Amino acid sequence: MADVAFKGVEKSFGNVTVIHGVDIDIADGELVVFVGPSGCGKSTLLRMLAGLEENTGGEITIGDDVVSGLPPKDRDIAMVFQNYALYPHMTVAENIGFPLRMQGMSAAERRQRVTEAAGLLGLETYLERYPRELSGGQRQRVAVGRAIVRKPRAFLFDEPLSNLDAALRVQMRKEVKLLHRRLGATMIFVTHDQVEAMTLADRIVVLRAGRVEQIGTPDDIYRRPANSFVAGFIGSPPINLIAGTVELRSGSAVLVPEADPALAFPLPPEFDLAPGCRITLGIRPENLILVPAGKGRDLEGIIVFCENSGQESAVTLELGGLQLVASLWGDEPPAIGDRSGLEVRPAHILLFDDSGTRLKRNGET
Amino acid sequence: MTTRMRAQPGERPDIVSGRSRRFMTEGPGFALLMLLPALLVLGFVIGLPMIKAVILSFDTITFRRPAAAGTYGVHNYARLMSDPDAWGAVLRSALYMLGTVAGSVSLALGAALLTHRVIRLRALARLTFLLPWTVPAVVTALVWGVMYDGNFGVINRLLDFVPFVNGQDWLIDRQTALAALIVAQVWNEFPVAYIFFLAGLHSIPEELYEAAKIDRAGAFARFRFITLPQLRYIIAVIVILLMILGFKAFPIIFILTGGGPAGATETLTVLTYNTAFRSLDFSYSATLGILAVLVSIVLVLGYLRVMARADTGKGGAV
Numbered sequence: 001m002a003d004v005a006f007k008g009v010e011k012s013f014g015n016v017t018v019i020h021g022v023d024i025d026i027a028d029g030e031l032v033v034f035v036g037p038s039g040c041g042k043s044t045l046l047r048m049l050a051g052l053e054e055n056t057g058g059e060i061t062i063g064d065d066v067v068s069g070l071p072p073k074d075r076d077i078a079m080v081f082q083n084y085a086l087y088p089h090m091t092v093a094e095n096i097g098f099p100l101r102m103q104g105m106s107a108a109e110r111r112q113r114v115t116e117a118a119g120l121l122g123l124e125t126y127l128e129r130y131p132r133e134l135s136g137g138q139r140q141r142v143a144v145g146r147a148i149v150r151k152p153r154a155f156l157f158d159e160p161l162s163n164l165d166a167a168l169r170v171q172m173r174k175e176v177k178l179l180h181r182r183l184g185a186t187m188i189f190v191t192h193d194q195v196e197a198m199t200l201a202d203r204i205v206v207l208r209a210g211r212v213e214q215i216g217t218p219d220d221i222y223r224r225p226a227n228s229f230v231a232g233f234i235g236s237p238p239i240n241l242i243a244g245t246v247e248l249r250s251g252s253a254v255l256v257p258e259a260d261p262a263l264a265f266p267l268p269p270e271f272d273l274a275p276g277c278r279i280t281l282g283i284r285p286e287n288l289i290l291v292p293a294g295k296g297r298d299l300e301g302i303i304v305f306c307e308n309s310g311q312e313s314a315v316t317l318e319l320g321g322l323q324l325v326a327s328l329w330g331d332e333p334p335a336i337g338d339r340s341g342l343e344v345r346p347a348h349i350l351l352f353d354d355s356g357t358r359l360k361r362n363g364e365t
Numbered sequence: 366m367t368t369r370m371r372a373q374p375g376e377r378p379d380i381v382s383g384r385s386r387r388f389m390t391e392g393p394g395f396a397l398l399m400l401l402p403a404l405l406v407l408g409f410v411i412g413l414p415m416i417k418a419v420i421l422s423f424d425t426i427t428f429r430r431p432a433a434a435g436t437y438g439v440h441n442y443a444r445l446m447s448d449p450d451a452w453g454a455v456l457r458s459a460l461y462m463l464g465t466v467a468g469s470v471s472l473a474l475g476a477a478l479l480t481h482r483v484i485r486l487r488a489l490a491r492l493t494f495l496l497p498w499t500v501p502a503v504v505t506a507l508v509w510g511v512m513y514d515g516n517f518g519v520i521n522r523l524l525d526f527v528p529f530v531n532g533q534d535w536l537i538d539r540q541t542a543l544a545a546l547i548v549a550q551v552w553n554e555f556p557v558a559y560i561f562f563l564a565g566l567h568s569i570p571e572e573l574y575e576a577a578k579i580d581r582a583g584a585f586a587r588f589r590f591i592t593l594p595q596l597r598y599i600i601a602v603i604v605i606l607l608m609i610l611g612f613k614a615f616p617i618i619f620i621l622t623g624g625g626p627a628g629a630t631e632t633l634t635v636l637t638y639n640t641a642f643r644s645l646d647f648s649y650s651a652t653l654g655i656l657a658v659l660v661s662i663v664l665v666l667g668y669l670r671v672m673a674r675a676d677t678g679k680g681g682a683v
Contacts, residue, residue, distance in 0.1 A: 079579045
């Protein structure tokens, strides 16, 4: 196992630059997830690390070796592909044993290593089957088997769960996490699914348009996003973002939303805010609390939509010209058309300046 | 005047006409009706000559003994069994077939591997390899005839520049004539295989090569463990198609050597022609033709078997 580093890595296709000087340090044994919307460059970064694409600038290192320019076979990495990329004319055993065969390992030793890997993944009874005779989950396990059998310096996963159905995806996610714990290997996992990123990662790298937006633990990314893009990308249902202007009312700062200047959201005093400055308030749905209407509430709206997933309801409220989403856990979902009051948990308010960067509270490091 | 009665409740409906109507509307009746014209034409142009040839092969129609016509028997088949010329021709057909198959498959595979990843001048590169196919076999034969010429042919002129290699009378020398014909045939027919291989190579998912690269497979290992196994059904189909083409090849051989020198290139098809139109022994020629048909049937059965295996997905990709 080894640490992995991207230092000022760039990638251009002709005049078009798709990766703009990316710096990422991944520690030995860490599970790092690259996440971002389609076209953000996460798969390109992974493919450059694998040697399937050449970086046009910067340097990639695995352990102490600079691997930029080396062919994939000299990088000692293993990769699991989105479409499994199993060799269709080979049995499960031959698929798993293929990298060992390419290393010139003897048949007996190969058999032993393949049996070990298959045992780890519960594939013992499928060794003589062909990939076409396996289910999606089993195929993905074979692909993982082919990766782990070689004991490489790093494992790369390129959206490996995106072809699986929802239930299987949850199960495989758990298996990847357990495998990581068992092997203690350096793993880099690419996904566009933020739930996958949050549940799997030791650290998450959020990318947008070929640039790193934030690197941090899942908790950091969720609670202390670097900017409004990260805040909006991570979290489901997504964070409520309200753009507006700071005003002083009765000595306290409030946010007057652009969408409806008749409303005012009280702002916590821990922020240094000059009246008149334009900011965006971010509040996650679980930090908006539905309370009974009336009783002199500042914020009150009409329930216009409700998405009930059983354990949680995402309730959309219309407050004048604004629509906000609040999460309701466990309770019976409210009826559409009802009026409801709304309370904001001030400790969880996030504020972003005009450029989208998150404003820190006084005393926050 | 007839009147049609509707079946009343409790009355037995007209079962027969109901069945025949169903046969025409839901059953195979309509399909058969639509196929009938084509089947009749095919029966006329293929079936009739075949039957005529079989009858002819048991007859005794030869210009050497015109009076013997109408004498039916298995004498032509008995003669075939002990005719060294016929079995020699079968052997030459087999050699010709194997030579053209080996040459075309390797040339086509090489050309397909060279051009399928080409990005610049892709169309030109492909057109170059497809061009020989567009040339009629007769023209191919005439062009190669000029190139093989011992005195002024371009092949001997080029060989003048190669030390220790002398020019030959390629089509006149018994040692080289068959090989020279095979080369001309390969040039003419390898584009058929080239097109198949190109399509086959394009259908192999790029991810397999990427996975193999990461699994430390070099270029040769990728060819050996990915390309060849993935193309195996296409290769099998092409080999059998080319075997059929090679076995029944006629124009190039007939135009360049006519079966000579001294029968050195007389394949079964050329012998069949020569027996009919040079020796004017039509019945024995028909017998040789029947032999060629039997060999072709074996080859076609092989082809159908390979196709059936490919269709059942035994070689399918994941």
